[in-house]
Amino acid sequence: MPEAVAALHTAIDALTDEVVDGLRAQLPSYAVVSLDQLRPRVRASLRNGLSLVQRWSGERRGPLGSVPGEGGAHGVPETHLDEVTELARALPVEDIISAYRIGTDVVWRRFGEEMAARRGTAEDLLPIAETLRAWADANTLRVVRSCRIGIQEDAMTDRRRAALVRALLLGQAQWDESLAGDGAAAGERGDGDLTDGAYDRGALRLPFRACLPGAAPPDGPSAPAAHTPGHPGPGDRAFHRIVAALRPWLALDKAGKPLVTTVDGEVAGLLAGRPGGLCRSLVLGLGAPVAPAGLAAEFTRATQALRAALGFGLVGAFTREELGLRATVVALPAVGEGLVRLRLAPLAERGEDGAQLEEAAAAYLRQGLRLDAAARTLYVHPNTLRNRLRRFEEITGTSLRDPADLAEIWWALTHRRLHGPEG
Numbered sequence: 001m002p003e004a005v006a007a008l009h010t011a012i013d014a015l016t017d018e019v020v021d022g023l024r025a026q027l028p029s030y031a032v033v034s035l036d037q038l039r040p041r042v043r044a045s046l047r048n049g050l051s052l053v054q055r056w057s058g059e060r061r062g063p064l065g066s067v068p069g070e071g072g073a074h075g076v077p078e079t080h081l082d083e084v085t086e087l088a089r090a091l092p093v094e095d096i097i098s099a100y101r102i103g104t105d106v107v108w109r110r111f112g113e114e115m116a117a118r119r120g121t122a123e124d125l126l127p128i129a130e131t132l133r134a135w136a137d138a139n140t141l142r143v144v145r146s147c148r149i150g151i152q153e154d155a156m157t158d159r160r161r162a163a164l165v166r167a168l169l170l171g172q173a174q175w176d177e178s179l180a181g182d183g184a185a186a187g188e189r190g191d192g193d194l195t196d197g198a199y200d201r202g203a204l205r206l207p208f209r210a211c212l213p214g215a216a217p218p219d220g221p222s223a224p225a226a227h228t229p230g231h232p233g234p235g236d237r238a239f240h241r242i243v244a245a246l247r248p249w250l251a252l253d254k255a256g257k258p259l260v261t262t263v264d265g266e267v268a269g270l271l272a273g274r275p276g277g278l279c280r281s282l283v284l285g286l287g288a289p290v291a292p293a294g295l296a297a298e299f300t301r302a303t304q305a306l307r308a309a310l311g312f313g314l315v316g317a318f319t320r321e322e323l324g325l326r327a328t329v330v331a332l333p334a335v336g337e338g339l340v341r342l343r344l345a346p347l348a349e350r351g352e353d354g355a356q357l358e359e360a361a362a363a364y365l366r367q368g369l370r371l372d373a374a375a376r377t378l379y380v381h382p383n384t385l386r387n388r389l390r391r392f393e394e395i396t397g398t399s400l401r402d403p404a405d406l407a408e409i410w411w412a413l414t415h416r417r418l419h420g421p422e423g
Contacts, residue, residue: 007114008107009050015110016043019103026102029095042103049107052131104133161253162261165269169207169261171296205251205270207287207299209263209306210242213315242267245282249275266306268299275317283309284317304330311418329414336415343412346395357395360388362413364400 008015019042023030030038108129114120167173243250243260250258251270260269274286285306287298305320308327320327329336347354360378364385367373375385389400398405 003114003118008110009047012043012046012050015046015107018110019046019106022102022106023099027095027098030099045100045103046107049103158257161257161259165259165261166263168292168295169263169268169299204289204291205259205272205295206274206289207268207295207302208246208271208284209266209268209299209302210246210282210284211266211306211310212238212242213281213283239267242282245279246271246275246284249273268302270295279317280315282317283315285309286317286319288319301331307418311414325411326414329411329418333415333419336411336419339408339412340416343396343398343409344416346397347392350395354395357388357392358413360385361392361400361409362417364389365406365410365413369400 016039020035020039023038023042025031164173239262243258246260247258249271250260251272252258258269260267262268271286275284283306285302285304285308287295287300287302290298301320304327305318305323307330308314308320308323309316309318311330312323312326314323318327320331344358347358350357360374363374363377364371367377371382371385375382378385380388393399396409398409400406400409
């Protein structure tokens with residue numbers, strides 16, 4: 001047996017190449033790792049395994065792990081498993097476990113060939129098989145433990161970061177310098193649409209709130225959004241879709257992690273710059289780039305922009321200013337409530353008839369004051385709609401030809417649609 005072990009040690013380079021070829025052929029995650037990174041680790045792991053077999057044969061002990069006090073899992077010294085810990089943080093754990101099985105099979109076959117050339121018996125091969133199996137088991141155990149600890153630590157750190165960002169956006173915490181990273185990739189490239197070309201990445205961040213298109217707006221500007229597929233939480237597939245779409249522009253902390261969280265089930269956080277393009281895969285409300293002390297106020301504006309965009313069925317990235325009067329309806333609910341009482345309350349007293357007249361006025365405004373187009377959407381004759389609009393004017397005391405009255409009616413109807421009949 002010592003001769004067989006020595007032969008494999010001598011041919012370690014060829015053995016390494018054979019194992020690397022097997023890993024890259026069978027495991028896609030290993031296929032994308034550069035040979036400069038993969039080959040030294042495989043070579044070190046093979047040397048460790050062979051050294052254990054050599055040590056066992058040299059000391060003429062029983063199968064590895066049978067001697068008490070050797071230290072490490074299954075008697076494998078901890079220093080022999082260092083490369084496993086590094087791999088466990090870079091590749092999928094199930095692939096690493098599969099890789100050790102693949103490597104063990106190759107080494108076992110080569111041992112068989114060497115022992116056969118030296119007329120070794122089955123009894124000679126059995127201890128080698130047990131040693132290799134123990135080596136693979138120890139590595140597997142180390143991978144699982146290392147990944148479990150790493151995942152738990154990462155999850156705790158992510159939760160703390162998300163909680164801090166959420167508290168910062170809601171005005172419940174002060175800026176923590178641990179969040180002062182170097183900006184996102186877009187900021188580093190200069191691709192972001194930054195205000196006035198004077199964006200201090202060390203001091204300013206752009207608050208945002210986002211969801212997927214098709215999410216229904218809540219009952220009010222400050223009411224929490226319901227959990228729907230468009231309003232995800234961490235771990236949800238939609239959450240990761242939104243984060244992936246914004247990743248080039250997300251602000252990063254000092255550890256390079258994105259400053260993103262959820263607020264009432266919607267994705268929220270900080271950007272290093274405005275997303276480029278039309279951003280047609282999201283509905284995104286934006287605040288202005290602001291110093292830490294102003295983040296909560298700008299996040300409120302970003303929330304109002306998101307609410308307005310959702311209420312009007314818009315898709316893309318918007319600031320409150322870009323949405324104009326639409327966002328103002330969301331930002332000033334008290335004004336809308338007053339206009340509802342002034343202009344629409346008389347209709348409520350007429351029950352179903354009043355609701356029909358309100359529907360007629362809403363369709364007329366949606367169609368840009370085009371009578372025939374509005375009539376088609378209501379499936380009525382234009383003369384029928386004309387009569388309903390005349391009655392609407394009489395009951396509400398307004399004129400649909402007066403721009404001021406039209407603006408008030410539009411505001412009242414929009415407030416009612418966004419905030420509900422009781423808004």
